[in-house]
Amino acid sequence: MNGNGRSGGRPTLEEVAVRAGVGRGTVSRVINGSSKVSEQTRAAVEAAVTELGYVPNRAARALAANRNDAIALVIPEPEARFFAEPYFSEVVRGVGAALAETDIQLVLTLAGSDRERRRLAQYLSGHRVDGVLLVSVHAGDPLPELLAELGIPTVISGRRSAAETLPCVDSDNLAGAAEAVRHLLDRGRRTIATITGPLDVYGAHCRLDGYRQALAAAGRPVDERLVAVADFTEEGGRRAMRELLERSPSLDAVFASSDVMAAGARRELRAAGRRIPQDVALVGFDDSVVARHMDPPLTSVRQPIEEMGRTMARMLLERVAGRGGSSGSTGGPAVVLPNRLVVRESS
Amino acid sequence: MNGNGRSGGRPTLEEVAVRAGVGRGTVSRVINGSSKVSEQTRAAVEAAVTELGYVPNRAARALAANRNDAIALVIPEPEARFFAEPYFSEVVRGVGAALAETDIQLVLTLAGSDRERRRLAQYLSGHRVDGVLLVSVHAGDPLPELLAELGIPTVISGRRSAAETLPCVDSDNLAGAAEAVRHLLDRGRRTIATITGPLDVYGAHCRLDGYRQALAAAGRPVDERLVAVADFTEEGGRRAMRELLERSPSLDAVFASSDVMAAGARRELRAAGRRIPQDVALVGFDDSVVARHMDPPLTSVRQPIEEMGRTMARMLLERVAGRGGSSGSTGGPAVVLPNRLVVRESS
């Protein structure tokens, strides 16, 4: 047992106080940026802090203040979709950026099975974090309600329905999809099909609505035979494309609700001897690595994922800070960020 | 101000003790699985814990025990290479898996600039995590030494040199590269070129060595004109490919030290009118999304990244637990995991 870090270890508040010739309370006030400290005293304390290299002990602070200076990012691990793409890293980066200025830790939590998710709720109830960020929550997930009951501030990514009640950050799926379709129309495409995600996923639903609205706005009728529902997988995209080609052989453009499905569609189009973009223009959604490296590179709708992460973190911090008081935010708790079309050679 | 969680809030150790009709010390012993508790008492305490739904307060425990039950995963944020690929998610997943059984938190830390990294060291020393996982550390990075000085157990991913002194987990870059080259030889390729990463990166160096050794083992001379050094970027790969084609127009295979560079090489090969794999076989390294979605799909060396993460976490936990004692591990602190070649249509 060598030095356990106590004897001669990190300086404590008390030691700083002695050094500065003031009381503990005063040092605490300075550290926490409280008012009511004379300029002179503050300077003396700050000097002592610097000299001693004082860093507050997080655990002690948490214990005394009943606050943790930590938030959790809960990730539904089995969700291949979330993990596969830059999505994950970008969200993390955004959240990290928002937290960089503050003194708040990011605790990562992988919630795999349903059992693990329940365990997680208990874990979180140990009041180890001040708030929770929930990514890609499904409609039936019990976690959000559980957290609400526990009184833990929560922000989720992506609305679960049009009437989302929880604070959340989403991208404008409808507008993004509409822009993609408008782009295809502008390029002179006449028969634009779409491959959607599962329609019980709200985001997928919105993208389909965007497709419809863009066509309607251009005075085009929406032919339901040009709509194929898939499941966000490559194989699903492929199957959907096959269906579409059978139903409407004359199509000259496809808007897929995800890049991965677009990749599947591309394969099927190739197999059918259609050239991209000469015969059929193809647009995806997500602007993932897949899009950039596809052959030809895929035009895709880019979500501001990093910014979404940043926004989520900021919203959560606001909520954590203002807990109990009037939540403040006027209107709904949903922030919707704009998407942007990245045009490449596939359209 | 509604309930602040104190009045009638979470039960404390004391309350459990009263309920079970024992002392605080005894409950603590049961909670921490200590020996020296009679079976009867243990049962009584466990019953009380369940009835009350007791969850230990992490902060209090940390404060009293001078331990945190948390480790940090430090990520060099600006490293596009780390962030771009599934690498990140897979490491996190592996680390998460190793931690799932334990009660240890994963704190994510993004260290951007060098300044931020220094701040981080202080942060880590004050915000007390029990250990640190460092991913993709460069040769000149001061962080590992800083952490050693602070006495914080550390495990890094990837050796920085052949004589790595820190505990680390790496994949067998040399063997992986050798396998890739052997595969090309088996396919009957005669003139195999390679595109390497920057040779001051140890891993890149190893991959080049693997290339050389595989050729040597097959009794082939190594022609230095078939070696082009790049920088792990797509554009770099492209330039390197151009060079190679100029120097050795008759090459019929290329082993690139990363998928991204392979993607660049592929573009250049296409531009030069070479078909893949008929004219030139192409093999990458990393088995990233890029590889799977390339056209044709890219044969690539797959690193067991998730397992590396798991191993790192386990090593760290071991070190955290056995701090001060004889570190135990026989021999070096480096664990090297095997790579695996994933064969696809590009070769």
Next chain:
DNA sequence: ACACAGTGTGGGAGCGCTCCCACACTAGTC
């Protein structure tokens, strides 16, 4: 002269745990 609010400051109490010493009780030894 008095009371009074306002401003800075010191320090007690306590957050919920772990550590460890003290103690009761048992069982074996001389």
Next chain:
DNA sequence: GACTAGTGTGGGAGCGCTCCCACACTGTGT
């Protein structure tokens, strides 16, 4: 029967903070 060693247990002390009450000390109004 007193002495030791071992086993299970209770509870004091303290980890390093924040919270908040008490106390100067000042200035203003009566």
